[in-house]
Amino acid sequence: MRIDIITVLPELLKSPFEASILKRALEKELVEVYTHNLRDFSTNSYNQIDDYQFGGGAGMVMMIEPIDKCISKLKSERDYDEVIYMTPDGKTLTQGIANELSLKKNIIILCGHYKGVDQRVRDQFITREISVGDFVLSGGELAAAIVCDAVIRLLPGVLGNETSALTDSFQDNLLAPPIYTRPADYKGWKVPEILTSGNTPKIEEWREEQAYKRTEKLRPDLLEE
Numbered sequence: 001m002r003i004d005i006i007t008v009l010p011e012l013l014k015s016p017f018e019a020s021i022l023k024r025a026l027e028k029e030l031v032e033v034y035t036h037n038l039r040d041f042s043t044n045s046y047n048q049i050d051d052y053q054f055g056g057g058a059g060m061v062m063m064i065e066p067i068d069k070c071i072s073k074l075k076s077e078r079d080y081d082e083v084i085y086m087t088p089d090g091k092t093l094t095q096g097i098a099n100e101l102s103l104k105k106n107i108i109i110l111c112g113h114y115k116g117v118d119q120r121v122r123d124q125f126i127t128r129e130i131s132v133g134d135f136v137l138s139g140g141e142l143a144a145a146i147v148c149d150a151v152i153r154l155l156p157g158v159l160g161n162e163t164s165a166l167t168d169s170f171q172d173n174l175l176a177p178p179i180y181t182r183p184a185d186y187k188g189w190k191v192p193e194i195l196t197s198g199n200t201p202k203i204e205e206w207r208e209e210q211a212y213k214r215t216e217k218l219r220p221d222l223l224e225e
């Protein structure tokens with residue numbers, strides 16, 4: 001998989017890919033991630049990429065021309081399955097969306113800034129709009145990093161145990177069951193006996209039951225879906 005991220009602040013996207021699972025995925029060449037500074041595609045000596053909005057109003061708007069030039073250059077080099085725009089009014093990221101994107105080969109992610117992008121960008125280039133929640137960030141970089149993390153960890157070979165991702169919360173519209181590790185008895189706080197019984201079928205049955213109960217208590221909306 002290859003992910004190209006278009007941004008006005010590429011330095012914000014360095015640290016997430018310099019540690020942990022994302023770093024290992026890059027080192028193992030399981031994914032390629034490139035950042036592209038939108039100012040490099042500006043049409044004037046000021047490296048301008050934003051302007052006042054027509055009709056008046058507070059806030060600057062990202063201009064269409066630099067974005068068009070950047071996306072067109074990338075598309076001239078390879079085919080892309082998705083051109084994603086990170087925006088608060090997009091569809092909220094879910095595990096299902098992460099699963100879908102993990103099957104793609106090449107993805108472009110455009111990070112919004114200021115009041116957002118010229119609507120023509122959304123109309124002409126964007127294939128999917130994603131939000132990470134009902135709140136506004138100063139830019140789309142951190143949101144883009146979240147999408148990358150959610151997607152890359154699903155790629156074959158990224159996690160040490162590939163079945164681990166299949167038991168994550170939301171994979172089957174249920175929250176994950178409670179988990180425990182040693183010691184089995186700490187200050188009188190004991191691990192459920194079933195988990196130390198060695199009876200695998202019963203353990204799996206217990207986990208399914210607990211997953212349903214936790215979901216019913218904490219996120220009943222998931223059961224409605």
